[in-house]
Amino acid sequence: MTATASFQSNGTHARAQLVPTNSVRTMSGVTVKARIDPTLTVDDVVRQLCINLKISDPHGNFALREETDELVTNDNMRKKIKSKANLKLVNAPFIEAKQTAEKLTSRDDRTLKLTLFSLQRYIREEQFANPFLEYDGLARLLDIICTAHGNTLAYALTALQNLMDLDYGWSTLDDAFIFKVVQILSSPSSLINVCRPATAILKKLVEADPLSSPGPVLASSSKGLASAVEGSVYRYGFSVVFEQMRKEERLLETVVSRLGSQETAMGQYSMMLINSLLAHASDERWEEFFARLERLNTRKAVIGLMSSHTSEDLTSCILDFQANFIRVIFRRKTSYVEPLEPSHYALLDVIWEGSGMHEEHDDETGEMIKWRKLGFDTEDIQEEFNESGLLGLECFYQFVQHDRDYFSKVIVEQVGRPKERRCPIAKASNEVVELLSEHWAIFAPGYSTSTAFQPFLLNFYKVHHLATEFFIRMWNESLSTAGDFTRVVALVRSQLKVTLRSENSREWHEVEHDFQEGYKSVRERQMKELEMDDDLLSKLPIRNLREKLYKESFEFVRQQRVHCLLQGAWFVNAVPPTSSHNREPARRPTRSWRFLRLDNGLRYLHYVDSAAKFQIRSGLEDLTESIEISQISEIATGTCAQPPNLLGDQNNDLPVTLLPSALSFSLINAHGDSMADQIAPDASRWADWTDGLNMLRRDGGHVASRETAGFVQALTEIGLKIKLLDLTGEMVEIPSGLVAGPPPPHSDFHFSEL
Template identity: 50%
Template structure:
């Protein structure tokens, strides 16, 4: 408050009276804000934003000559935002209208008292106030200390309708904070599950779903482990902060089993005409999929699949419901990519009852002659052996599920398809099982399943219908095999043909109908498909073999090599800890006391600075902590000791790096060898990545700049090919004609010329 003498009588907002309320202050810029008192009177006050909020309230109460202590009051904006030390400057600067109201502790006491009464006349307004104030730290502390949370939970257990909706919304707002709900009883979670299952009102189900989603995501595996620096971790000074990360998927899933209809209800609401209802349900499903633990993953995903959740999300794609729902659909799409990747990388296990049943059902659906031996039946299906884990090694459980779906979808047609191939000459027989697995690989490649997630910003409905697309594409594979009169050795050629067709049929997935995909797969003639593929191959070969493209690849390779070299040098200049190694011949003797060495390359790239230490310690940037050095020019060779290399090294420390059994060299050991043949340093890296970075970096520092590690060579090659593809996309996208040869202007006849800018 601004001070111009002793306090005076406040002036009303209409200008009547002797002057605005003023209080004593220190120094600083002052601003005038309108303050409404509890009795409705509006006064003007000049406030110094450098003061503490409690001091502003105290001086305002003195100026207004209030009998009560200032601790019973607080300032709020006209939108009920509590004025604190954090926002006082902004509120004063913007001249925001203010209200002198009850302190948060007083509001909390009144609200808890009203909740305890259980009288709807009192409970309704109390819940409205609670929804507004629950996120404020001071209010929350007072509310919890007065056992307000238990009162709120009791109301959620006992009430329905609008009161339940308001109570759930208040609880949802509370759970936006990371404290206050550390010890919720299991009965509360059971109640939330029951509400979601039975309540149809969107005003009730929306906050209930939001609450359950927060419980699912409060997984102890993702506990941020707040420390003393946490701003919201604790209410009591000096105590370790509590954490709300003690629920998670397993806790919630156990409660959903009490209500078998829960998951079915959530999935069914995806078809609701209310976009908000569909959005809330999809958000919960995404949270459940993303948080599912290994213990319940198989069971949970199986339940979702049985409820046809994918079909319901595909239907949502057909309508535009706004950005929020679109974002959730893309999240679901990404989750399905993760599910598909996990199934693809899960091995088939004949000891698993589910896997064994699917394999037996495939055999039964094929309806092969009864006289065939077990091995002959698998051979007629197109397997090389009866070792199913090995046969499905590339495609895992995903391949088994796709094959099973194809067999079960139309058993009679499947049997005819298998028998048609089985009755052919062995050399002309299409190996159905191998074709099915190859299609799984092609589709996984098309949708980039190998990355384990989807980054597509457009809808991919056919990714969600993976099994159905696999069915159609496998039939296309068999048709192309028959139409081209292929033999066993033609399998790669037919697979390439199918890959080309997949790209065409699924090119514009978000706008292509299933009817169009079926037409491409079922009606495309072999000759037309083959001609198109040949044109694609000719274009690719012709383009890549042109002189400008070869020159471009050389340039990009050089740039990629320089990029990797700079990255390796940066690793060396960042520095790393190594274990000081000892030769195998001295491995049985006493080891040096200083087991660890920190190495760092200086900016001039002339010296390797280092320090030896018995333990790892904090190393500052620069070279001040590194008293010793090795001259880079003295390093004639970087000798590796992996495998049977001599002389071979063992780590001097076994705390972080464990040597191989016996006296074989550690795979991450290397020595810096001088021109005279003696070792300048013997080190063991703590990981393969550090080993590769330093060995390559040190080799690149030498005059020949050689690269010795295959990992680095592969990285340079990959970067080159990616850069080339990007450049070609830029060119071909603009339909720029790439010449076969470069045209040069004739040289000048004399020296009377200059170079243009």
């Protein structure tokens, strides 16, 4: 049955002709052709519809939804009317929520599955979620998760995952439930559609720590840690989740094993969970967590993904892992070596035992000689690792463990030489750590500026081993003496630059081959490089200055990128990619253009869609819709295509085979769904927005464009040269290091007042 109605405010007949016609299907099967004035509220439209259809129940018991089940609200009704969307009259969300909560107690498997399937969609709506929570729906949903299996469990977990998109309503999840999710995810027999939402739930809990709360936090008086306001969902975090993960040893092993899953989405979700854990790891459990990842060869698994993955979906996750690994390296490099710390002492003990040396006393001074036999300058181990930190100790330990016979043989050989001719192996190891840190710009725990895969970076310890062996060989072949240490360091730096070039396209065996190069050829190439280089740049004070300037440059570029987001820009609404779950032909966006602008609080990305560009006023009044920044889990690039005939007919179907634009990007949420698909007008705007949005992410992020990476490097080098002009212009000699003088003989002194 079809009827006709007109829902308008007081306007002329001529104006009515301009109002689009929408189809509204009622609960009894009647279809009404309606002209709906976009200035009316949804409540007014529903009331008039109930009057026209002579529905006796209060109009507040009903609501409008699009055919896709999206709820029509005052915010999106204008868009639905203009796009001539097919609508349907349905129960109001609060009625649907009550009925759904009641059905969750059903013992009929079919009824339960259908209810949970619908719940997955509806629970994202606040108008549904709030009454659902009031009717004790969450507790019933959790009971199902704890007892169900198969598709029923998958639907229930997905419903909870969608609820957790809200920043309230799930603060009652306790340790027992978190452990249940850990157990579900740990089971190798769990279905993929079960593992995906379970992984996403754990990731969300990890990120829901008090420090991430957009509101105030309370300080804990007992431990000095931030704690959540009562009732806030920001009460979990890494420590809470990891405590339950420790009870199930198989969890991390299972998650890491799924990185190589044939199901790309499963590998992507697993990678996102690992990245989230790395980014939020607490100081108390950080060492334990990373040690577990190392035992499971996580870095090796990620390196395998770099060459085997066939989907762009994983690219962003891999780059995030690289950025997180740089944080790991930086953290270890800035952690002091404590010889009395049991774990540090154990590493030192292995190194000493591996050398095969014995302690002895100097006949002239009576001092004990131990660590100096291995190539340190002093017996003060803490001071010797002052620059390279725990990273230096671990690299030296790995060097020894790789081939203990070789290490012992080299040490014996060096000790048997005259003092001036000995290669300071321990000192060389630390220097290689510095050279590698310099090469990969490990200057701060911030973002990685690499826009390509870096498999050699993830093999940091192996590269260190090869480079240290190369150092020893260059020392021996060049017949170096103690005064030649800096010269050999420069030689190794030159070789690293050549060997680690084009990292994303070279094979590991090529790296090993390059480190076997002979002294003569290495020296000849280095001499050519020195014609264009300056030995001044290799000195420790200059390297430290470069690190400082790098941090300042990165922060400057970050502020510039964020400023571009605050100003806003126009983008083309792109044709989204066809997902593996939906092979239907993509459809052209209803409007060609979108203006995006970040709010001053850096929490929401506001936007408006339009058929043509128009002048956007300052502020957010013209921008009617928004995306919450915290919901963005990934900024995927090169993902979508520009519709052909951009200004042409908007109703034609598009072919599936459209090629993605290099200037496109998509904002992906934790479910893997795209919240926005845009194409930038040029490469600069693309770099501003993709990198700016990445830099806003608290859980990490990476630079996606070479332009941004180039800016950071260029600013660093320019700043360094300007600083050096003040010194080199006056021919000031820059020492390789500073030596502290002896301490005061007594405390009878004071500091003068300047």
